[in-house]
Amino acid sequence: MEPESPRRNLPVSSPAPSRHGLRRYFPILDWSRSYNRAVLTSDLVAALIVTIMLIPQSLAYALLAGLPPEMGLYASILPLVAYAIFGTSRALAVGPVAVVSLMTAAAAGNLAAQGTPEYIAAAITLAFLSGLMLMVMGVFRLGFLANFLSHPVIAGFITASGILIATSQLKHIFGVSAGGHNLIDLVHSLVRHLPETNLITLAIGGATIAFLFWVRRGLKPLLSSLGLKPRLADLLAKAGPVAAVFVSILAVWVFGLEARGVAVVGDVPMGLPPLTLPSFSMDLWGQIFVSALLISIIGFVESVSVAQTLAAKKRQRIQPDQELIGLGASNIAAAMSGGYPVTGGFARSVVNFDAGAETPAAGAFTALGIALAALVLTPLLYLLPKAVLAATIIVAVLSLVDFSILKRTWGYNRVDFAAVAVTILLTLAIGVEVGVSAGVLLSIGLFLYRTSKPHVAEVGLVPGTQHFRNITRHEVETSPELLTIRIDESLYFANAHFLQDLIYDRLACDQPIRHVVLMCSAVNEIDTSALESLEAINTRLGEMGIKLHMSEVKGPVMDRLKRSHFLQEMSGEVFLSQYDAHVALTGSPVRDLRGAAE
Template sequence: MRHNFLRKYIPIFDWGRDYDKTALGNDMIAAVIVTIMLIPQSLAYALLAGLPPEAGLYASIAPIILYAIFGTSRALAVGPVAVVSLMTAAAIGNLAETGTVGYALAALTLAALSGAILLAMGVFKLGFLANFLSHPVIAGFITASGMIIAASQLKHILGVDASGHNLWEIVTSLIAHLPETNQTTLIIGACATGFLFWVRKGLKPALRKLGLGARSADVITKAGPVFAVFATTAATWYLGLADKGVKIVGSVPQSLPPLTIPDFSPTLMADLLVPAILISVIGFVESISVAQTLAAKRRQRINPDQELIGLGAANIGAAFTGGYPVTGGFARSVVNFDAGAQTPAAGAFTAVGLAIAAVALTPLVYFLPKATLAATIIVAVLSLVDFSILKTSWRYSKADFVAVSATVLLTLGFGVEIGVTSGVVLSIGLFLYRTSRPHIAEVGLVPDTQHFRNINRHKVVTDPSVLTIRIDESLYFANARFLEDFLLDRVVGDKKLKHVILMCSAINEIDLSALESLEAINHRLDEMGIVLHLSEVKGPVMDRLKCAHFLEELTGKVFLSQYEAITALAKEPTVSILKPKTPEPDKTAQNG
């Protein structure tokens, strides 16, 4: 019993018992590749968050180890990511000045709060809450955030002091400072950006043409940012470009992550609570999406609630080791997966590699131009920008298009916090809108079968004295009145109608508000001389109805099947009396 508990809540006891030399070898190779990729990326994302570059390395060591112990994904790589880094900067930028102790303390506190929220969600199994963020809205938010991040890094490419929390502020600030552009910095930034874009698209095919193996070509391609870092750092040092106005990383502490204590003052925690919730939800959605996608390729299982615990532990680890909020990153996880990582131990080995880098390699980045790190960020985040979601949503669902467009525009115009908040509100609003107007179909019997289909889509037979309505949604407070209005509008004036059957095959839940509407429908129909019946009521729904007086007051019967109901209520117990109904076009009705 205890062993099963440990395997469930501490997954390392599950995959660790089958760990062998083959897995060790694969994990070590993956760790080397990911470590090479993460060194410049971690430094860059820390600067994006407004923190010293070493904070990116610190946020990539203890969190990875903790996730390896508590997480369920065997390929997810946890650490700083672009969107969360931007949200961190937005959350604490108004509370403290960049570069101060107060700013760093706020980042630690934000990580601690985020970790606590994620842990609480995991313990109470609240992972389903993330489902309220629709994919189109998340895609719109990430697209807009990618544009803001890319624009915010142009100041490093140009070598100017620009600022802003949204796209408009950033662009106007850049234009105002454009005359101050440092030409040398611009050359370095433009060359690094162009090189990194070429690495992504052209380096691997070029290496393959030269006869290099696929694995070797892939490793060298993933190490592309390291080549850019090495070349620009060497050029800056050799040519003395720092003296010509090129901004460099400068001195980075040569040490392992320090023990740090967040600031738990009530005032600061109150200021950071809402941003922490937003970061937790967005981070979890991004992480679980990546984890489930990669797990499906190997037919592995991801436990969302345990993932919350793993990410929560990772963030708390970041809070006490000099880091800031982290989550599972798409790019690094895909690299980890493609490199052959078999278990979360690959992440632990990556942490060891980054720890070595933090101790031994930090002096080598003293002359690293910030323009190179900016180029790394720009190339990484532009892959997140996907405007095709606008075209897709326009074709598929106008409501989704409105939600996506609003999220993009609000994020670009007012910043990430308002953007993500609007995304959450729009996602919930979209859900309520759709379910508040459920698809309701009048159905008839398909000839020579026992199946019932929409009269506007299929050639079916009906009886003028019997009306069958199928509700394709659970009934709750938001849509109960819609059903009531629809049904009463349909029956008013129909003199031949004697029976109404509610076909409940798609109803999984009926709440108290919906029950009151059903009681009202039953009463109103009774006053009209029409009998109300139910058919195909699911067991759990029937159990709930038995707890109320509705079934006792129901004027008709509850039938096991719709065919049984129509056979019993038709003028004669044969299908032959039913009359064909000419199908009519119905663009809003669903199939069936």
């Protein structure tokens, strides 16, 4: 990428948290103030490149979702305009993506057969309901909920989805009829129909896959070696899928391949997206509610992770809560214009970023390009082989497959490995909805499991310092009358009894303990259940003639404790530092440590 001039270092891409009013919900009011001719040029160039990439992708992902190809184009027009108004990322490119398309197919396929009006209505309603959920979460600032999805689990789900998507498209490569919602059914169906393979279709699909892989790695270096400028070489390399589309259409026309069994896209209506309305049947909403929620969560996580990565490269910021509103508005726009669920795509966002997009206006210009294609180019797509679109999908999704996550988690954390493995296996063996549901539940379960058994250490004084460390890891000073427990986690309902049991077990010894100090330097929260446990510990220790103390309690935690009766009933004291507690309770003289090495 070329070095950036000072002119291109625009202000941060989202309003500061302190801003209120219209700018909170309309980030366009911020970035549009800095808009100038240089930024316009950059956005137009990026839009041209992304439009070239998005036309075959939109058609292909609609095919993956089991929808008419024009719905892929419709989902790439108004949603991009809506994101340009409400979104905070300067580089995120919104539109149909592989994983969400697969989830749409799974959800709508449970209700109706592909190609039926009921199926299409379910997909449109899915976009509307998903958009509604995202908007509500954004207004109530619930973006933090995405943090409950662990990255390893999401990586496992996306890897399994990539395998499922690629396998589901092999039927178009072989030119056979096959189906299934999981890997076992898909493979079994493919094997059963392999004798029906259309060799011409296989040749077209195989050649397209090989060509697209070569375009990704070899075309740009080749063009650069021929003396083309980097920007032009990059543009031509990104146009590789369009070249595959053009050549394949020409081949079908010249050699009459449709009559020889090569499946083609067929009629694609010419014109702008129609005004559509989702179904407001509560019956249908109830049937797709969980699917819409899962699509919303997965789409948001994928989108925000891409947006944050790209924003960091230019020292910009995004606002996750406003991103929820931006993505919600995009999905509602998709539902109102004959589209289906959309989110920010990784591949096209990276292309948008590398092409020099400076503002979300690049997305709006891309929408204009797609609209122009829908008005003018759709009749030319009649003879486009479905095998070429399937090849486009396969090449795109294979980059999602990352089995290295299994190796990394196996070496670092076996619990994470188990979660990733279960997510992958369930997604492949049962289906995408079960897989993503399992991923969500596993992420929450892992959080509860880890925090229900927090790391708790008995600590002692490091000689010559005022620092306290784990007695099993360091040479420290301790007193037989004093037990100091450092709690390395917030205390809440899931781990409150764990702390009780640990203290009671530790006191079951011959040591003449008279004081127990809870060192709370890592405790950010004490909920009502944990408070009740502390009261129980205080009562039990009092019956044993032992005083309970606390040290290094954080301000917000202390404020909450002061609103209860616990501090008045506690048998001991609250010390500002653990060293103060050690000196007061052991009777050790205060030492001058100004010259001591720490």
